[in-house]
Amino acid sequence: MKKLLRTAAVAAAVTLTLAACGSGGGNPAANVSPTGEIKPRQISWLLSRPADGAVINIMKKVADEYAQTHPGFSLNLITTPDRPSYIQKYETLAAANKLPELFDTDATPFAQQLAKKGTMVDAEKLLKDLGVYDSYRTNALNYQRFDDGSLYMIPFQFELEYFWYNKALFQQAGVSVPKSLDDIPAMCTALRKAGITPLALDGQDQWPLERYVSYQPFRDAGPDFVQKLKKGDAKFSDATGQKTVNWISQLGGASCFQDGFSSQGYSDAQNLFTSGKAAMYNIGTWELSSLATDKLNPAVRNDVDYFTLPATPSSATAANEYVATSGIGMAVNSKTFDPLVSDFLKFALAKYPSEYAATGALSPTTNVQTTIPANATPLYKKAIDQAKDLGSKLAMPWDTQLDPTTNSRLQQELVLLAQGNVKPAEFTSTMDSTIAQNAPKFFK
Amino acid sequence: MLPNRSRLSVLVFLLPPLLLYGVAVLFPILQSLFLSFFSWNGISDMEFVGLANYVHMLTGDGVFWRSFFNALGYLAICLVLQLGGALFVASLLTSLRRGAGIIKTLYLLPAVISTVAIAFLFVRIYSIDPVGLLNQVLGWIGLGGLERPWLSDVNTVLAAVSAPEGWRFTGLYMLIIYAALLAVPQELEEAARLDGANQWQMFTKIRFPYIRPVWITTTIMATTYGLRGFDIPYLMTNGGPGQSSELLTTYMYKTAFTSTDFGYASTISVFIVVECLVAVGFILLMLKRKADA
Numbered sequence: 001m002k003k004l005l006r007t008a009a010v011a012a013a014v015t016l017t018l019a020a021c022g023s024g025g026g027n028p029a030a031n032v033s034p035t036g037e038i039k040p041r042q043i044s045w046l047l048s049r050p051a052d053g054a055v056i057n058i059m060k061k062v063a064d065e066y067a068q069t070h071p072g073f074s075l076n077l078i079t080t081p082d083r084p085s086y087i088q089k090y091e092t093l094a095a096a097n098k099l100p101e102l103f104d105t106d107a108t109p110f111a112q113q114l115a116k117k118g119t120m121v122d123a124e125k126l127l128k129d130l131g132v133y134d135s136y137r138t139n140a141l142n143y144q145r146f147d148d149g150s151l152y153m154i155p156f157q158f159e160l161e162y163f164w165y166n167k168a169l170f171q172q173a174g175v176s177v178p179k180s181l182d183d184i185p186a187m188c189t190a191l192r193k194a195g196i197t198p199l200a201l202d203g204q205d206q207w208p209l210e211r212y213v214s215y216q217p218f219r220d221a222g223p224d225f226v227q228k229l230k231k232g233d234a235k236f237s238d239a240t241g242q243k244t245v246n247w248i249s250q251l252g253g254a255s256c257f258q259d260g261f262s263s264q265g266y267s268d269a270q271n272l273f274t275s276g277k278a279a280m281y282n283i284g285t286w287e288l289s290s291l292a293t294d295k296l297n298p299a300v301r302n303d304v305d306y307f308t309l310p311a312t313p314s315s316a317t318a319a320n321e322y323v324a325t326s327g328i329g330m331a332v333n334s335k336t337f338d339p340l341v342s343d344f345l346k347f348a349l350a351k352y353p354s355e356y357a358a359t360g361a362l363s364p365t366t367n368v369q370t371t372i373p374a375n376a377t378p379l380y381k382k383a384i385d386q387a388k389d390l391g392s393k394l395a396m397p398w399d400t401q402l403d404p405t406t407n408s409r410l411q412q413e414l415v416l417l418a419q420g421n422v423k424p425a426e427f428t429s430t431m432d433s434t435i436a437q438n439a440p441k442f443f444k
Numbered sequence: 445m446l447p448n449r450s451r452l453s454v455l456v457f458l459l460p461p462l463l464l465y466g467v468a469v470l471f472p473i474l475q476s477l478f479l480s481f482f483s484w485n486g487i488s489d490m491e492f493v494g495l496a497n498y499v500h501m502l503t504g505d506g507v508f509w510r511s512f513f514n515a516l517g518y519l520a521i522c523l524v525l526q527l528g529g530a531l532f533v534a535s536l537l538t539s540l541r542r543g544a545g546i547i548k549t550l551y552l553l554p555a556v557i558s559t560v561a562i563a564f565l566f567v568r569i570y571s572i573d574p575v576g577l578l579n580q581v582l583g584w585i586g587l588g589g590l591e592r593p594w595l596s597d598v599n600t601v602l603a604a605v606s607a608p609e610g611w612r613f614t615g616l617y618m619l620i621i622y623a624a625l626l627a628v629p630q631e632l633e634e635a636a637r638l639d640g641a642n643q644w645q646m647f648t649k650i651r652f653p654y655i656r657p658v659w660i661t662t663t664i665m666a667t668t669y670g671l672r673g674f675d676i677p678y679l680m681t682n683g684g685p686g687q688s689s690e691l692l693t694t695y696m697y698k699t700a701f702t703s704t705d706f707g708y709a710s711t712i713s714v715f716i717v718v719e720c721l722v723a724v725g726f727i728l729l730m731l732k733r734k735a736d737a
Contacts, residue, residue: 084701084702087701087702088701091486091701091704092486092701094486094487095486095487095706110485110487110704113485113487113488114487117487119487197573203596204682206682258573259572259573259593259596260571260572260573260592260593260595260596261596262593262595262596262681262684262685263567263570263571263593263595263596263680263681264571264573272573404702404703404704405699405702405703405705408698408702408703409507412683412684412685412686412687413686415684415685415686416598416685416686419596419598419685421598421685421686422686438703441483441485
């Protein structure tokens, strides 16, 4: 027994030592102009983006160009497109204080704690120092900001989220584009009566359903509601909270989502809409090549259109304000930030926007024009041009706002609410107590 | 009895694996035990909270208890499919004169398929839209009323995620039990047959008592594997809908890597270790008592 206790004590001491090593700080985050010689070496970027996507392809190309004038330099891209696996890797490396030079992160409470510890370079100061700050879209930067307005992530995308719909199916069911969010449950009932699945939803990934819970509060009380809710200063039992809870329950009651949606994935939802079985599909402009080019099924190609998040004149936010994200951001590790990383970023960020816009995507900067692909339908340009008329308030996805435990529970409970497995009152009580229990740990 | 020199040699050769076992198994368990007394998100300073994590787990966390009971249900289904199925198939195989090799291979096949492939395969089998194999078969045999989204229905999801795990390892346990059944002495069986024993009596009085040590081993293996079940439920439903298929292992994983609450996750992992030890002790006790009876 004595031996066992001694072993436990040794283990405890080792763990404490490891923990102490892991909590070491880095260089001051504010130092954005490191001085000294540029010594080429390999730098790494831990990222959560599609391996064959535009961002990675362009950055590979840019890194190769940079290496031509800086022999010995290379960019090691560590890709983990699956978000949950990525988060596990990212958080484990953060705990071990082993994050690479560059790493992806959303503006989550966890990332904010990392920033507070001085792990990340201040992106606002860095972009200003590199002379590119003013070229960024205000909304693209705002999406990356923490609650206190500080900016620690650099955006590489800009995407607008719409409700894509099938005009022929709407006509078949005798419904029209909803004037307010409250119209949608009745539309679902009419569509179901006509044998049509109203909304295609990727339930497996959970964030798509979580978008829906954010819509009513954004229209009813503006973007501040979630800021208060996540800290426990607002509740689901408040009038605004109840409005969204009851709305989700109504969506479920009217069978708005496809049967068995909770176990269906991204491609299932997309196929449902593009095959003409579902009438609506809520997704961002990153899907433009599937929804507004000749890749789209010819049977539905001319019937697809979109509408933005419905708003009424009494809404707290305007019709041109809805979900506009600049994707997962890239943070710069302050511990490994040196003249080489700074110089490479200066080179890459100057080259990136034009290369990215040439792929037909919306750049996070305003200094380039998106190239409309040759195989695009007229809808493509319409969707891209919508970015010119965008209000200043952003509907923030709640999965980047809430503390992780509350977020997980909300995602789970939303499925039950939308399936009719729990009543609105039960959902309200569960979520309010979850927030009360977990928010204080994150938002002290 | 080994001479002193040989005993020393054995000890010398046993030491490296023992050290490896200590580093790979015992040390992480002790580390988890230590961490379970702290509140720590990986990046902040560790805060000593004493037994608070244990108190919260046992008295204030509804999801933990839901996961615990789900894990027991998952275990029960896995054991019935794995051990029951294995015993049944192995018994049938012993009376087969031809084709036993092919059947053994077919049953063993799922054990070598990757977990991810199995999870995706069963997601498709259970699907309602597009209609999957299970719902199609139900429709063909006139049981269309039972068609449902098996993984989205809170009443069926636990059984639905347990079945692939049971299906996967039936072949493995079948092989072990089959090998044990083959080792039953023919003279014993012949003697029993001469005494007039029927097939059931032959099985319950001769064969099963003879393979009891193997049965205990397979039961312990299947139970501990079942209690540690993680990948298939996680990949198929991520514990959902709600917490309907949440197991202690998936809950522990999420607590650590989604909620970044490493202290509380360690508390749950300590519980899982204790639970496995209790389960093994319970099995040994039960089977020993039966053997003594």
